[in-house]
Every structure is written in structure tokens, then in C-alpha cells.
Amino acid sequence: MVDPTRCGEVADALAEVATGAASGPDRARVLAHLADCPDCRRELDELTRVADEVLLVAPEHDPPAGFEGAVLARIAALSAQGPSSGAAAPPPPPDPGALPLPPAEGGPDAVVTPLRSRRWRRALPYAAAAVIAGLGGAGVVWQATSDDRDLAAGYRETLDVANGRYFHAAPIVDDGGEQVGHVFLYQGEPSWVFTVLDDTVEQGTYDVSVVTEDGTETVAECEVDQTGGGAGGTIDADIYQIERVDLVGPGGTTLAAVLSDDSPP
């Protein structure tokens, strides 16, 4: 039974998750609540549909001449580089012809970066790819931009697809014990880890590492700017094997989420 008071506490943030505008910490708080609250999951689903429909009010405008040809040329160029992007296909490489999105001052880059050298990266089964691509791309690092927003939108179906068994969250704390973010863990095929840091931590790049009894592996780099940040990646380990998630930032700043005591069975 979910405490209805907690539902009230996340109601405002829930609306912002539905519109896609929620900040990282608010999104984290809502997602953590949703894991245990079917009523709020239904509410988010309905509000998201409303918010999506609001996008229809933008008036039409004819694009400049040659637009269609330019789009098709870009796609043809991408197709020539590798397999097409069907759901079962591996993620395409970063698109050199894509919209140039220079990083904001120290901020996250919108380009999705493949985890090329991660030992734990693996080919994704079709169904898992469908889900994970909805969350930001199969076998990739997710950055806290449009893909991060997709995480919230994709959550609605996440637990029902790809043989997902459970979704777990734990606080990330600094060395003084203050909570500075959340880590989310999804047990499925594949399992994944996603970290969200709030705006109180030092800005910069944090290496996200997963610690199991078998060792430590870096799974993502989390770019934190003045608004916080988030990043994650897929893992081969079952999430109950994860003892800790460490984030090592600028100047050796170490943040951690301890999971060994409260992970689901």
C-alpha cells in the first residue's frame, strides 16, 4: 500500500515529468516513487498523453525548398555507414552530419556516445533494444538531455517489456553522508544503471563505476553542470550482485550509493 501522502508530495513534479521539463532531481524523486505506486504510474501515463497532445498546437510552416532532399541525403549517408536503424540493429555511430550541439559551458552534450570499450557491453536482444532505445539508445551512455527525458517517458513501459523483473533506486551520498542524487537500477535483459546527481555537487565529469564482488567496472561518464546531470549504461551483472555504485568526480570527489544491504532479492 502506497502512502497517499507521498503521492501528494510528488504531484507537482509528476506533472513536470509528463511535460518533459522536470529537473534531474525531481525526475529522480518521481521515478523512485513510481516504482511502488501504480496509481501515480497511471497518472503519469495520462498526463503524458495530454502533454504530448499539446505539441499539436504549433502551426504548420513550409520548410525551405530542398528540405526533403536534405533529410533523405543525410539518412542515405548514415545508411551507407552501416546497418539501418531497425530496432534490432546496433546503435548507429555518432552522426557527424547531425545537428551541431556544442556542449553548454561544462554542460552535457546531446550526442549519444556508444560505450565502445566497455567489457560489459553486449549485443542486445530485440525486445531489450526496443526498450533501451526508447530510453536513449541501445548499449549507450545516456546523457541528461533529450534522452534523459525519454527515460521518464519510457518508464511507463519499462517494467512490462524485455523480461524486466524489477526497478530499484538508492540514494547517492557524499562523503559527509548528505544525499546528492539517486541511482536507478533495472533488472532486465539487459540490466542497466542510471545515475542522477543534483545541482549541489561539484560540476565536472564523474566516472560512474559499478562494484560487485568480481571487481569494478566503469559504465558511464556523468557530466554535471549547474543544473545537475545524469548518465547510465547497460551492465551484464544482475543488479543484486551490485554492492555499490561509485562516482569519482573532479579532484577525486567521491560519491557513492550502497546497495548490498537493500537490493531486492
Add this chain to the structure above:
Amino acid sequence: MSDEALLAGMAAGDADAMAAFVRRHQGRVYGLALSVVGVPAIAEEVAQEAFVRAWRHAGNYDARRAQASTWLLTITRNVAIDVLRVRRELTVEPAVVAEMLISTTNDSDRVADSERITTALRALPREQATAVLLSVHFGLTAREISEQQQIPLGTAKTRIRTGLSRLRAMLEVSHG
């Protein structure tokens, strides 16, 4: 051919399906991009990128979750917001644009399926409609809206939540 069939074709690498999909939706996608970023050249890049992403993820489209048009517009909005966050000089007067989005002066350029949501937005108290549009179209958080509108943070949150809830109620009635 339906959008769903075109998306299935795109997922299978059918260039003709992609071309048909672009022709069908380019005005709408470019229009949304232009309303968010405000600069035609950048809106064109945003719209191109949105179609590229739609092509990449066509195999993941689920008709049970959303219409193809709203799915595509969500992708467009996300690309546009990413650009706004990097190129802050583009964000001029989102509140003014929000007002214009539901102004009757744009009615001749609207697509038929937007009538329902446009009517519902106009029926909202203006400040709630503006808050919802700022949040949905421009990705502004409640805090950013409170600063731009010079209202308390709690008021901004309430306007977004209440506005969305009222829209849902109105749309449910019109469905019935």
C-alpha cells in the same frame, strides 16, 4: 498509406516510405521547431535532426502509446530544447510565443487534429495555458517559469499541474 505503415517501412529501410513520411509531416515538424527556436535556419536543422531520429527509432514506434504525429513532435521538441539549452541567445520571449501558439491568428495554419487541444487550451485560465505551453514546448521547469513570470515557485508548479489536469478532463469529455 497510414503513418504506422510508413514507419514500419522506414524501420525496414524503405527510402520511399521515409520520403512519404517526410513529405507528410515536414510542415508540422518545421513549424514546431520554428516556434521553439525562432530562427529559420536553426529550425531547419532541428527538423532535419528530428526526422533522422525518427528514422533511427522507427522500429520502436508503438501505435498503442501515441499517434505517429505526437511521437514525431515529441522527438522534435526534444531536439529543439537541446538546442535552446546550448544556444541560450535563442530564447527570447517564450511567453509571447506561448500566447501566439493559441492565438486565433494562427488558425489558418493549424492542422485539423489540433482543434481539440487548441480549444481546450483556450478554455483554460490564460496563466495556466501559458504555464503548460512553457513547460511542454520550451521545456522550462517550474523554477524557470517562476523566474520568467515573476511568480512564486509554488504558483508556477500549481499552474502546470492544474492546467494539465484540466486539459485531461476536457479532453476526456470531448472523447466521450
